[in-house]
Amino acid sequence: MKPEDFDFISKLLKDKSGLVLTKDKSYLIESRLMPLARKRGFKGLDELIGQLRRRDLALEREITEAMTTNESFFFRDSKPFDQFRQVVLPNILKARASKKSFRIWCAAASSGQEPYSLAMILKEEAARLAGWRVEIVGTDLSTDILKKARSGLYSQFEVQRGMPMNLLVKYFKKKDEMWEIDAGIRAMVQYKEWNLLEDLRPLGQFDVVYCRNVLIYFDQPTKTKVLDAAAALMPEDGVLYLGGAETVLGITNAFRPIPGQRGVYAVAKGENVKSLGAEA
The missing domain is CATH 1.10.155 (Chemotaxis Receptor Methyltransferase Cher; domain 1)
Incomplete structure (x- = not known):
């Protein structure tokens, strides 16, 4: 070239x-x-x-x-999902007990494995979430990849990458050569075409944001812009998840690391850092 x-x-x-x-x-x-x-x-x-x-x-x-890199797989790295289920979700249920609702945003959701992983976690916690309104929003700039996400169809290779066997049996069915995710799980996720460089405010407020393995492709000014814009969408006790090779340190003052919780960050204007306790 x-x-x-x-x-x-x-x-x-x-x-x-x-x-x-x-x-x-x-x-x-x-x-x-x-x-x-x-x-x-x-x-x-x-x-x-x-x-x-x-x-x-x-x-x-x-x-x-x-x-645009579109690689994704179910329960990627496992820790961010275990931590959400064991630590963040209980805190949200306590903090939002009066209004019984919260929202999760998966930025750069790709072919849907991340938001569907979260949807399965929430489905498994259905008894605790009875009467709650929970929204999961997945965004990506690629129309084609979002079509795949909405279809809920995955190859044998894709469902073998990180998917626990018990959840595969429970929430998927074989459809020709593909695996189709349960319609109830699919209905829990709303997908929107969105570029992270655009104005994010129309997406609304989010209590939890997953923006994992996205910032590594940006230069520092762009990382700062995206993180600051995400922080503006979150309440004082909002929680941000980044990838293992990503950090907010030296990039933005809008978030701060949560002690004992690797890859998890608190909105800097809030005081929720101590409430999440030790590493799960």
Whole structure:
């Protein structure tokens, strides 16, 4: 790939999605965009980039979606889900006892494994949540990946990645060569097409935010922008989950680490840090 073409594509991706690519990632552009070039009927990347330079907005969107990392799997890393069930959920039930409602946001929800994992946890706690109104919102900038999430259909490989066997048997059924998640679980998650670089305020307030393994693709100013915008959506006792390689330290003052809870952060304006106790 020509240096000027790499610079053009990388700037487009930065502007449209926040994704930052270093020059050693040119192979990634080629591997992700060649299938798109063939689909569009171009002879190669040169033709695709030539069309892109003509400000083809539909192509810009397709390229942005093709380059956005979409890997996800059920109960990824397990700890954030165990911690939610054992520590955060009991605190929410206590703190929201009067209004009996709370909302969870899964940013960059990809093909839906993260929000559905949370939905299964909440379904397993149905007795404690009787009479409660709980919303799970999953967002992503890719329309195609959200279609997959809404379908609730997963391959054998996908359900084998992190899914406990008892939950697979309980909440999935075989459909041809795929596994289909229970309609009740699917109904617990609302998916919306949303770019994290856009105004987040229309999404409303969230008590818990999962923004895991997303910030690692952004530069520091973009990380700060996204985290500050997320904090503005959360109450004083809101809780944020980040990926294992991510942190708020040196990036924003809107959140602070919760002692003993790795990867879990409290809204800085609140005093809920002590209430979550020791590591579960």
